[in-house]
Amino acid sequence: MIRLPAALALAIALIGCAGPQKDYPALVPMDSLLGAEAVEPAPTAELQAQGNALRARADALRSAQP
Structure with a gap:
């Protein structure tokens, strides 16, 4: 009986x-992806402060290790 539903x-x-087999639409325009230049993110002052604090902490941890 299990074979019948399967x-x-x-x-x-x-x-x-x-x-009928259809071509899939182009979902991502490759020309615009490959032709566009990368945009550099502009970090905010808060993110820069967090990054500086993390770098200082990492430096302190590295100097504490023998």
Whole structure:
């Protein structure tokens, strides 16, 4: 009895895939991705302060290790 639902599911899946093959639309324009220059992020003062604090902490940890 388990084989019948499995066979029906397989048949339905194959019937669903039997439609005409279509080209997929281009979802991402490659020309604009490859042609555009990378934009440098402009960090805010808060992010720069956090980065400086993390770098200072890392330097302190490195100097404390033998």
